[in-house]
Amino acid sequence: MISLAGKSIYPSFIDLHTTYGIPKQERSRGGSPFGGAEQIEPTTKGAYNANDAIKSHYHASTEFNVDAKSAGTFREAGFGTVATFREDGLARGTAALVTLGENTANEEVIIPRVAAEYSFNRGSTTQSYPRSMMGYASLLRQTFLDAAWFGSLKEKPFTDQALEAWIEQQSLPQIFDAGSWINVLRADKMGDEFGVQYILKGGGNEYQRIQEIRATGAALIIPLNFPEAYDVENPLDAERVSYDDMLHWELAPANLATLSNQGITLAITTDGLKTPKDMMSNLKKAISAGMSKEEALRALTLTPARLMHAEHLVGSLKPGMLANFIITNGDIFAEKSVIYENWVQGLPYRLKEMSESNHSGKYALVVGGMTYELNIEGEPGSNKAKIKLDDTTSVDVNAKWEKDLVNYTFKPAKGTDQIRLSGWKTPNGWQGTGQIVDGSWVNWTATRTGDIDVNEAKKEDEKQAEKANLGQVIYPFVAYGTPTMSKAKKY
């Protein structure tokens, strides 16, 4: 039995757009088909499609391997389950739904073919066609038609295992990696032509055409890839950055809020982040930009589970489901949230010591008749202690906490020798004995007097001011666009 008093449990998170455990795909070295010999025919060995960008016969579950290191970074960010696929081709085959434990692939793969994946990125093929967005659209469109035709034939005049796989996969959830609002609209339109409602992976800029995005009616998988600020101190350097890039930098964190305010079904992905560990800090930015915490949690748990038809396995905490959950210090989206443990299929992965006590606070430290102001700051497990000498100066305290025992060493003034204290926990601090600078033994006490001052109120003000001062979305989203379109008048 583990006591979790004061702690919170959440279902662990689900990321629908990863390549976790899948061998890295070489990018095409084909270069320009206009600069070298064109490659008209496919090179894939075996009886597959006439175009190498159609790779529906690929199944992530056939190549997936547990990658302990990568799983660890996902778990650290709170994830327990991911959909993983190979990022290669316009039709990419199927994704597998896997949990992020370190057992064998047999145990971690929970749905081997969970969704069919598509994109507007031809990937590793060296075949010359297609090379443009319209080429990608045309090839996909022709493949839709070919699949319908091939499937209807009583006698197949030839074998095409890619086409057969495409046909088989139509019953799965269909995920389209669009990557930007404009491609989201393009992919959705293509789906409409053939009666497919894609789940669309966006690019983080969907707020730039929110009405059209909403009109797709699609569920979206949205990244948190907020751009970093440009280094624009040099005015000539700054000229190199376009206005829309600057404005996107400012507005990107509000993308999720804009989407969720429209009632769009959302799942969140770590795709585009340097590491999944950056997810939470960016998601908190999205929350302070207006996304509700409830919606954020749903987009990480229940919604992705439902989109993958896996809500009976993961995404919430109910009897009979996989024991995939995280233990936190409280509200997972609070500013100082901590994930202590991430359990995957009933096995605990410990991230931070739960029993770690938080010593943070202000203490009155009395050592042999002298009183010092001891301030302990920071997070449990990484608390830092300082002695405040006056309003502007303080000295670091070398502090060691070990369960109920404590060690403090510090210089009471600049240039003096150390005071060394040893003690034990009391209901309201510590007490003990130690040696002062001249070597004499003294008793000491530290009594908690209050919390460390944080300028929370001020921060809140700043946040409000920042919000009020945001730029406006313009149409089109480039310089000389306008927030509102002019209308026809009677002239």
Add this chain to the structure above:
Amino acid sequence: MLENGKIVRIGKNLPVSAEEIIDGTGKHLTAGIIDEHTHIAGGGNDVLANSSMVRISDQLNSEDINIYRGLVGGVTAAQVLHGSANPIGGQSAIIKLRWGAAPDQLKINGADEFIKFALGENVKRSGNDASIRFPQSRMGVEQIYVDAFTNAREYEKTWKKYNSLSAAEKGKADKPRKDLVHETMLEILNKKRFITCHSYVQSEINMLMKVAEDFGFNINTFTHILEGYKVADKMREHGAAASSFSDWWNYKWEVRYAIPYNAAILHREGVLTAINSDDANMGRRLNQEAAKSIKYGGLSEEEALKLVTLNPAKMLHLDDRMGSIKTGKDADVVLWTDHPLSVYAKAEKTIVDGIVYFDIDDDQQRRLDLQKDRARLIQKMIGDKKAGRPTQPAASRQQMLIHCESVLGEENHEMH
């Protein structure tokens, strides 16, 4: 008088019931300029010798600054074309320059469908010694067309045969494969899609007209058509229009015989003639390009203006809706500060569908607003850096300007 996106009345001292009166005293009003041949807002090129299945409308880009720049030059409509690396290029998109509208709202509803063809060096991949793609000669180019149309007719027969089967017979038979290449070629044969063909050299122009005549249709437009003056009579007989450059020449070997009198000669021979841009920058001053035909060839001012208004409208089969100022036509008009064929003329207001998309005063205001908002964002970014947050180097993201000679090595690098 403009109302609901249409020109409703023309005259002096019309009864005042307008929401706004634009004072045009001392200024010139013309129909909006129509660019028969551009690659802004989503042009591009795919690879196959017959790329008739690809559609520019699949990659229209509403966020291209060149739409706005076009408006600045008085352009209100344009045909966005596929590149010229293929004897049979992709399906074009005819758009209005509705700055700010979503991609799908750029296309002109109900406009006829067109397709780009190309002749000459580009389609043989002459610039690429390593190329192995058929065709490698001008004879091969002809063969591509003959093959494509012949196959399309065969394809049509196969479908007709299948469609003539009774329901019971259909149940037993296998359906033919639907092929988007053949479908498109068939649209051309059945006069549901029209060709605008990149062309320079007279022999090939004659060749393509002959191929078309053999298959029972006409080439709608020869675009560029720099040797058009040599075959103007034949083009008139065939019924082909000409959409040319004013005075571009000698930018490659096959255009060494281009002359600036081309447009005037074609026009005088009775060929429907237009001046196009092909290029985002030239697209901003088509009025001046048209004016050159007054200098070279002595066209009247009215004839010259029509080269970029009514004539391209006719070529695109849109002259019932645009191309001139006429009651009932679309309210696509430009108010110029000076005579529109003068180099001093600036568009003061460019109106599309009765909406002012460009206004020269508003433009000045936008520049100030932009400068201010950039300054605000720069300060905010510097604040971020000072607060110790990570930054990225200030890098430019140059947009590639596409024209007919452009063949994109990689995927189109899109901004969004």
